[in-house]
Amino acid sequence: MDKWIIEKIKSEDINYFDYKEFSDNVEIGRGGFGIVYKANWNKRGMKDAALKSMLNNNNNSPLNKEKFEEFIKELRLIRSLHYHDNINRFRGVTQDLSGNYMMVLQYANEGTLRDYLGNKERFDSLSWERKIQMALDITKGLQCLHDKQIIHRDLHSKNILVNDGKLMIADLGLSKQLTVQSNSEANGVIGMTEYIDPWCFKNNHNSRDKRSDIYSLGILLWEITSGHPPYKEIAENFILYKVSKGYREKPIKNTPSDYKKLYKKCWKDNPNRRPKINEVYSILNGLSSNHDSINNGNVGNETNNNPAETKNSRKSFISSSLIINVINVNWKFIKEKSNKPGEMELNELVNEIVQGYLRKNNNGTTKTFDFEHILRKYESQSTCLFNHLKNNPSKIHYEVVIGIFYKRGFGVEKSEKESFDQFKNASQKGDINSHYELGECFYNGTGTKKDFDKAFEYYKFAADKGLNIALFTLAKYYYNSNEYAKSIDYYEKSANKDFVPSQYYVAKFYNNGYGKKISIKKGLKWLEKYREKDGSWNITDEIKKLEARKPLDIAEAINEIVEDYKKNNHTGATKNFDFKYTLEKYEPRSKDIFNQLRDNQTLIQHYEVVIGTFYKKGFGVDKDEKESFEWFSKASQKNDINGHFELGECYYNGIGIGKDCKKALYYYTLAANKGLNIALCNLAEYFMNSKNKRKAFSYYKKAAKSGFVQSQYYLARCYNNKKRNIKKSLSWLKKYQENDGSWEISDEITKVEKQLVDQKEGNSLALL
Numbered sequence: 001m002d003k004w005i006i007e008k009i010k011s012e013d014i015n016y017f018d019y020k021e022f023s024d025n026v027e028i029g030r031g032g033f034g035i036v037y038k039a040n041w042n043k044r045g046m047k048d049a050a051l052k053s054m055l056n057n058n059n060n061s062p063l064n065k066e067k068f069e070e071f072i073k074e075l076r077l078i079r080s081l082h083y084h085d086n087i088n089r090f091r092g093v094t095q096d097l098s099g100n101y102m103m104v105l106q107y108a109n110e111g112t113l114r115d116y117l118g119n120k121e122r123f124d125s126l127s128w129e130r131k132i133q134m135a136l137d138i139t140k141g142l143q144c145l146h147d148k149q150i151i152h153r154d155l156h157s158k159n160i161l162v163n164d165g166k167l168m169i170a171d172l173g174l175s176k177q178l179t180v181q182s183n184s185e186a187n188g189v190i191g192m193t194e195y196i197d198p199w200c201f202k203n204n205h206n207s208r209d210k211r212s213d214i215y216s217l218g219i220l221l222w223e224i225t226s227g228h229p230p231y232k233e234i235a236e237n238f239i240l241y242k243v244s245k246g247y248r249e250k251p252i253k254n255t256p257s258d259y260k261k262l263y264k265k266c267w268k269d270n271p272n273r274r275p276k277i278n279e280v281y282s283i284l285n286g287l288s289s290n291h292d293s294i295n296n297g298n299v300g301n302e303t304n305n306n307p308a309e310t311k312n313s314r315k316s317f318i319s320s321s322l323i324i325n326v327i328n329v330n331w332k333f334i335k336e337k338s339n340k341p342g343e344m345e346l347n348e349l350v351n352e353i354v355q356g357y358l359r360k361n362n363n364g365t366t367k368t369f370d371f372e373h374i375l376r377k378y379e380s381q382s383t384c385l386f387n388h389l390k391n392n393p394s395k396i397h398y399e400v401v402i403g404i405f406y407k408r409g410f411g412v413e414k415s416e417k418e419s420f421d422q423f424k425n426a427s428q429k430g431d432i433n434s435h436y437e438l439g440e441c442f443y444n445g446t447g448t449k450k451d452f453d454k455a456f457e458y459y460k461f462a463a464d465k466g467l468n469i470a471l472f473t474l475a476k477y478y479y480n481s482n483e484y485a486k487s488i489d490y491y492e493k494s495a496n497k498d499f500v501p502s503q504y505y506v507a508k509f510y511n512n513g514y515g516k517k518i519s520i521k522k523g524l525k526w527l528e529k530y531r532e533k534d535g536s537w538n539i540t541d542e543i544k545k546l547e548a549r550k551p552l553d554i555a556e557a558i559n560e561i562v563e564d565y566k567k568n569n570h571t572g573a574t575k576n577f578d579f580k581y582t583l584e585k586y587e588p589r590s591k592d593i594f595n596q597l598r599d600n601q602t603l604i605q606h607y608e609v610v611i612g613t614f615y616k617k618g619f620g621v622d623k624d625e626k627e628s629f630e631w632f633s634k635a636s637q638k639n640d641i642n643g644h645f646e647l648g649e650c651y652y653n654g655i656g657i658g659k660d661c662k663k664a665l666y667y668y669t670l671a672a673n674k675g676l677n678i679a680l681c682n683l684a685e686y687f688m689n690s691k692n693k694r695k696a697f698s699y700y701k702k703a704a705k706s707g708f709v710q711s712q713y714y715l716a717r718c719y720n721n722k723k724r725n726i727k728k729s730l731s732w733l734k735k736y737q738e739n740d741g742s743w744e745i746s747d748e749i750t751k752v753e754k755q756l757v758d759q760k761e762g763n764s765l766a767l768l
Helices: 002-010 065-079 113-118 120-124 128-147 210-226 236-244 257-266 277-289 291-295 307-315 317-339 343-363 371-377 379-390 398-408 416-428 432-444 452-464 468-480 484-496 500-512 520-532 540-549 554-570 579-585 587-598 607-617 625-637 641-653 661-673 677-689 693-705 709-723 726-738 746-767
Strands: 023-030 035-040 048-053 090-095 101-106 160-163 166-169
Touching: 113 120, 113 160, 113 210, 128 166, 128 210, 128 277, 210 257, 210 277, 257 277, 343 371, 343 379, 343 398, 343 432, 343 468, 371 379, 379 398, 398 416, 398 432, 416 432, 432 452, 432 468, 452 468, 468 484, 468 500, 484 500, 500 520, 520 540, 554 579, 554 587, 554 607, 554 641, 554 677, 579 587, 587 607, 607 625, 607 641, 625 641, 641 661, 641 677, 661 677, 677 693, 677 709, 693 709, 709 726, 709 746, 726 746
Parallel strands: none
Antiparallel strands: 023 035, 035 048, 048 101, 090 101, 160 166
């Protein structure tokens, strides 16, 4: 999987930072997945960064395959969300001195929400406006996740970070591994019991979903009002019991009634009665806008029955109203000002735009990247971004990006003339991107008169300096001029340097013979590269057509078929492998393959079994089950264990011979005793159907331990249904999933995890 990281670093989808850039590393947290350090990052002008290790922190050993894949899953996730203000920002990756990868994340300078609220002096100074804004921050982050169909599954106050007063959701996607370990984790429950939806424990079929996140959010909304974690007066082993019976924390005095109603709705016992995230946001946003309702009596259900106080309150009505009106007049200004991005944030956003622009010129547009999307994303903040950039002329590529802003009217009134002037200034300073942009201006008449000669001159200038988008543009120019040799030369130069659109056109040149000798093999290579890099067009059918045209090495194809047949009998079908797909792949040339196999009997391993399989499947020859049986018999007589198994299949299913279960059992056993996994699995199924579950279990276990994936699933079911060893059942289910078993069993794993929890919970209660 680290190949994926390397590819993304190479294509600049992920930033890579030299570990030497970081200094003064201090450990600030440990979890089930690794160690988090605070590091000085002055070299980048970023002050501090958070480095998250990828080590098993119980022994500092490298991650196993399963945990590394989980890390990659989060990496993919967090890259798609790094733009959001209320989600902890991902900067890139680095490698420590031992070569272990570490994530570089935004450092939260005020710690976790738990720490932030735990500072009594700070908490006592928090206004209701501030508390509601904190609740809004978390809600906006969760809204982003839910909009992308992502379930956090482990929201709690240690997974919420605070940076310059702004709250950010952290540890998304890997919460199982990254949360700080509590006793509940040790007992098999993932997460902190206080925040887990009790509905998940009431029925083994109830897995966590968006509604579970809403429950956790409700607990967090209450925690913001109290300043401390929930249920702190209750022993941890009793929390689950009490909460599942309907117990909840009591509202804090003076909590606004609408806010109180909201979190109570979020933590309702019935998940279907909880609000969706957009409703939560709408209510909190309304409370935030209608701040006077927070400050003027909307603080609970208490009523004032004291006549003297009522009289006094009437006397002060005018002065109070005047004060409130003054506050209201200024509130809009204060609120708008507070919503404006700070200098540090503006700097980050401008950097993102600059990097996006450079990526467009170096790699082109793909399915997952479009520079225009970045500009549209920040359209609402464009004026602030333009002014920030305008006030920082020392920024790299300053004139080019300012020119882009003028050209598109991003944050400033559109002015093609001003755009042209900015590009010209940048070109005079040697910025290769501006050479290209000037070429565009002269070609399209943007801010100047059309001049194709000058356009070509500037395109050539940028291309000679190695700018991919300029190489691509010149390739198109020469193609339209029917100068195919020059065109393919420029396409290949940029394609080799990872300009994705060029990779498609290089493939077309090789496939059609424009300026090059037709080479289907090279054409396919470039199409595969284009697809691998997320090229914008769907080329699946195009690849299939080329596959059919590709010259076939028959000996190589036969060898692949034989090896995949053996693999099928050793590990079985998985999500990523099935022998039938190998045969489908070579179906167009099956006759050639069959004929060459038939004519080279002595040179092919397992010759008789493969020929028998071809007759059985009708691969390259008319289907003939009797002929198939004869070939399997020959293989069995030569003591080929696959031949024994295939004869067992023939007798069991009546393929080319009458059904005979006794003979089927004999040949299955013969193959199984020689260690053929698929035979062990089939014997297990045979005995399961014969109600001999003890023998079935024994054969499933042998096959599972030897690596037959399907048996690993059935063994897990045996442990759960018959043996009642839930721990072993869970272990084998995870093994099946790790080995890419064909069935999706995530929900089943969750169900068994809950069974394990219930079992341990029952044992704990029995001891009380």
